[in-house]
């Protein structure tokens with residue numbers, strides 16, 4: 001596969017270059033495959049549907065062709081995914097796609113574990129280790145740390161702001177041993193990011209060590225997230241005749257979004273043949289993308305803090321990829337877009353639990369609420385022209401997606417992405433429903449591990465000497 005760049009279509013690189021560079025430093029653009037090859041119809045039509053790993057292998061293959069042979073790819077996928085995503089029906093037209101069965105209980109495990117193994121594969125013949133530096137304000141760091149833990153040829157240094165992340169998040173970051181270490185920086189997230197960025201431009205450091213980043217714009221994190229869209233839409237397509245008895249039903253996926261990497265992966269899956277008719281782009285108060293869909297103007301802004309904090313992104317970097325793949329008109333036909341505030345999020349957790357018995361986390365709750373409003377009349381009012389659409393108030397934007405009629409005629413089902421285990425946001429869930437969600441054993445375990453984070457000053461020279469002595 002050839003990869004190009006969102007800012008310069010004359011750029012043509014292979015998968016290895018796209019992965020190892022992360023982004024194109026010359027243009028500031030993001031790498032994109034030149035095409036999204038459709039899977040064979042006979043594969044898509046299988047009943048029962050193929051396994052998650054089968055889907056993953058067939059989807060990954062064209063993107064690594066000529067660079068990772070089939071047998072190595074198969075081994076890589078088996079190693080990355082000892083867990084799968086789970087489709088859980090919570091009512092006849094709603095399926096929750098649980099993406100939290102990986103080691104850190106959040107969907108970022110799917111992308112990070114694939115990326116870690118791909119990087120290790122490309123580094124296998126080098127005599128020096130590859131050093132990953134990553135600044136995190138929470139969830140990304142634990143997914144990346146866990147994904148690289150024990151992976152040969154690579155070591156990882158995670159920087160996080162001391163005292164500014166949740167106690168559970170801190171445990172998840174600071175208890176690694178071996179090739180992964182965490183630095184708790186006396187400063188804020190911006191200080192962490194500045195230290196990492198300065199290190200990348202430090203020629204002395206770069207001449208001594210092979211440095212790399214592992215952030216969410218890396219194409220090797222985005223591609224594997226498309227696996228679970230494909231897999232779950234095939235599962236749901238095969239379930240619809242049994243669960244809801246809808247004839248010719250449409251499948252809509254509701255995506256709780258921040259940086260819009262997850263939703264971009266959904267678009268890739270659809271291009272590759274996933275039976276998905278449309279998406280709901282659901283955000284919290286950081287509604288930069290809904291505003292773009294409403295007004296046609298893209299305005300990045302500072303983020304505001306919310307209960308679904310992994311979605312607190314005011315300048316979503318993957319918007320650039322969506323904008324490169326589709327025109328605004330296409331986006332308005334494919335997406336319903338929706339946002340809610342903290343009050344709406346708490347209400348959604350409660351209502352979802354009362355109506356279905358399911359306990360959903362504050363991120364999944366935003367996506368569930370969007371779908372629940374749509375099916376309970378909001379889409380009907382939108383189509384009838386009676387819905388009040390004020391972009392500064394919670395709710396749907398005024399564009400009418402192509403699948404709107406299907407929703408109005410009750411011929412649509414929805415896959416709601418549940419991106420984190422509710423126990424990771426236990427206090428919010430308690431505030432909403434008055435009881436604690438179940439604690440997965442792997443989260444419980446981490447709470448009793450010793451804290452190994454290394455205190456770090458926020459000035460660059462101290463950080464640099466630490467790297468010089470440690471790496």
Ligand SMILES: *Cc1c(COP(=O)(O)O)cnc(C)c1O
Pocket residue numbers: 106107108139256257258259260261262263310311363419420
């Ligand atoms: C990162 C994250 C999101 C947002 O995903 P994007 O790809 O940034 O849109 C949503 N929920 C949780 C729990 C996350 O960790």
